[in-house]
Amino acid sequence: MIRAHSLTKRFTTGKGQSKNAVDGIDFVVEPGRVTGFLGPNGAGKSTTMRMILGLDAPTSGTVSVNGHRYAASPAPLREIGALLDAHAIHPGRSARDHLRWMAASNGIPTTRVGEVLELVGLEPVAGQRAGRFSLGMGQRLGIAAAMLGDPPVVVLDEPVNGLDPEGIRWVRTFARQLADEGRTVFISSHLMSEMALMADHLLVIGRGRILADCSMTEFMSDHAASYVRVKAPALADAAAVLGGRGLEVSRHDDEIRVVGLDAPSVGELLFEHRLAVHELTLVRSSLEDAFMGLTADSVEYHAIAPSEGVAR
Template sequence: MIRAHQLTKRFADKNAVDGIDFVVEPGRVTGFLGPNGAGKSTTMRMILGLDAPTSGSVSVNGHRYAASPAPLREIGALLDAHAIHPGRSARDHLRWLAASNGIPTTRVGEVLDLVGLESVAGQRAGRFSLGMGQRLGIAAAMLGDPPVVVLDEPVNGLDPEGIRWVRTLARQLADEGRTVFISSHLMSEMALMADHLLVIGRGSILADCSMTEFMSDHAASYVRVKAPALGDAANLLTGRGLEVTRVDDELRIGGMDAPSVGELMFRHGLMVHELTLVRSSLEDAFMTLTADSVEYHASTEGAVA
């Protein structure tokens, strides 16, 4: 479990993290989302003791992570896939980490096999691609078989098979009862991976809820209707006080669920070809929630067509 209480980090005249409270529970994958500059990396660094809080506190399983005598057995973390000596082989990189935390060397082979790097374990890490570096970073995070796993953008540079593997691994770790805390800008993948979301913007918590609650609260939805007599359907639904928008050969209905729309049209003898509930994506919901928290807004004016 990770617990933060009034966690604050100030740089010069700006609060990068502004008095936040949260708990990352075991047994589920918690996604950590936020725009660039929102405070995600600073928060993760404070969890790991790499940055000291200006005020407040953060603990891992009831105590400060920095106080652990064998940190890799307490929490496995990947913050920077490039934080590897380029002259060391993947195997030697993991062997010295294991030795520093009293972990048997047999575990090195196990995690290399876990991440699919056993065939290149003797190669220098400086020659690795970004995706291979990510796999080696995850191997290091899993070296101590930790109860808490923290991964910052773990799918960067991975191919589709690798992305699916990370998703499966995260779900498996959560199912084993571990605490899994993952940040990512890849919203489509987070939608498939996370059970719970922690969203931060300008250093403050904007949402701390289940994925289901988040989508219910922040994702727009409408009922798509396609029918032969589209005009008659529009008149009927508008007459019931519903929000009706016509887009090409379909109606978009707000204010009533799909079964009720279908039943209403059936009672009035109107044939339906399609009746679908359409809900916006996690990306759309995230963008709506964080619109006022984005530090840099790009403009499309003058863009090349």
């Protein structure tokens, strides 16, 4: 379990002004589920993860792993496995030797090195220098290092970065397996489509503050727009019936979109008026849409929209 209480990190800018990268946040990452950590660039995600691992000291507040500071653990790799930067390895060292010295530093049997290399699919290239690895291979080595101590808590930052479709699916399945084993799984990613498939719970941060801390189901219910798509021969009549009941109805080409009633109820209402229906579908916006809507006011770095600039 990871627990943060009033966690704050303040930095001094180049102009001598102070800024809260993380602003008094409270959260608990529970075992037995995959918790997704989301936020725009500059929201405070990386700073929060670095404070969990003791790489940055909080200005105030506390963060603990399994009831104590992570830095106080005599064998950190057995406590928490982390992947923050897959390239934080010596390029001249082989994958096997990289893991061997990590194992030796935490009293982990060398037999575990072969196990994690096989786990991530790098056993055939274990003798190669890590500097020759592709981005995806480096990610796999980083995950192997995170799992070296068979830790009860796993923290992964952008774990699917650079992976091919097979590797992305493997990470998704692996994260689910770790949670099913009762481990605490905390994953940060910008790939919303993958997070939608992977996470049970979401922690969303913006400008250093928690914007949402709830299950995926609750998040989508609270922040994802939805409507019922209706296609019918007498579309104008259907719109009139539904609008007459006080529902929000809009016309879009060969369909109408209805807000304020679920699909079965819309169908029953039209049936009562003897109106034929060709399609009745509940359409819900994606996790990406819901996330963008929630964090719109928290984005610090805005690119120019394609229609606003000219590529040269």
